[in-house]
Amino acid sequence: MKYLLLVFTVMVFVLLIxxxxxxxxxxxxxIISIEVQPINEIxxxxxxxxxxxxxxxxxxxxxxxxxxxxxSISTNCGTNAKRIxxxxxxxxxxxxxxxxxxxxxxxASSPGFVVLSSTxxxxxxxxxSSAGSSLNITxxxxxxxxAGIVAYSNKTLTLTxxxx
Numbered sequence: 307m308k309y310l311l312l313v314f315t316v317m318v319f320v321l322l323i324x325x326x327x328x329x330x331x332x333x334x335x336x337i338i339s340i341e342v343q344p345i346n347e348i349x350x351x352x353x354x355x356x357x358x359x360x361x362x363x364x365x366x367x368x369x370x371x372x373x374x375x376x377x378s379i380s381t382n383c384g385t386n387a388k389r390i391x392x393x394x395x396x397x398x399x400x401x402x403x404x405x406x407x408x409x410x411x412x413x414a415s416s417p418g419f420v421v422l423s424s425t426x427x428x429x430x431x432x433x434x435s436s437a438g439s440s441l442n443i444t445x446x447x448x449x450x451x452x453a454g455i456v457a458y459s460n461k462t463l464t465l466t467x468x469x470x
Contacts, residue, residue, distance in 0.1 A: 346383065348390065348467040350443070351376045357404075357447035370448035377465060378439040379411055388433035389470045391426040395462040398423070401453025404461060405446045411438035419446060422463070431470065 355373045362368040381388050390408060398404050405419040406429060413434040420427050445463075449456065 342382065344382065345380055346388065346467050347378075347380045348465055349378050350463070350465060351378065351440070355445050357445060359447060359449050362451075367451060368449050370446055372444055372446045375443045375445065376440045377408065377443055378441065379433070379467065380437045381433060381467065382435045383433070383469075385434050386432045387470055388467055389428055390430040390433070391466045391468065392420065392422060392429045393424055393426040393464050393466075394422045395464070396424055398461075399453065399456050399459070401451075402447070402449045402456060405448075406463070407442075407444045407446075408465075409442040411436040411441060419444075422461075426466065429465070433467075433470075 352375050355375050357371045357373055359368045359371055379390075392406055392408075394404065404422045406422060407419045408416050408429045410416040410430045411433060413436065414430050414432045416430050417428065420429050
């Protein structure tokens with residue numbers, strides 16, 4: 307009888323251990339795939355800038371006018387991989403000039419004021435992986451007296467973030 311009691315006790319003990327270890331050893335795995343794709347975004351804040359020349363000192367050319375807008379950029383492109391170019395939808399009337407200057411994000415460079423035309427020009431170069439917001443765009447409009455009176459006109463500015 308002691309033998310049976312010992313066998314019964316051992317069997318109960320084995321069952322308890324196996325059932326507990328079965329509950330504790332339950333696990334599974336899953337594969338989590340990750341990826342960061344190229345990000346290249348640029349946006350201009352605000353939809354319009356007004357540049358109206360309405361004064362000149364006697365004996366001088368009309369005074370240029372400036373206004374400021376801003377832009378934001380996000381790119382994970384690497385080192386010196388991107389640039390920003392600018393163009394307008396049509397060339398300026400004779401005797402007038404429209405220029406812009408963009409503040410460059412950290413690590414990039416700006417050549418200063420660039421004359422705009424329907425042909426794209428570099429306005430920021432050497433852009434690294436960067437995220438910058440509220441970076442200034444300074445627009446400057448000038449005219450000579452030879453331009454005469456120029457009727458109100460809209461020019462569409464296009465900024466393009468592209469490979470260097």
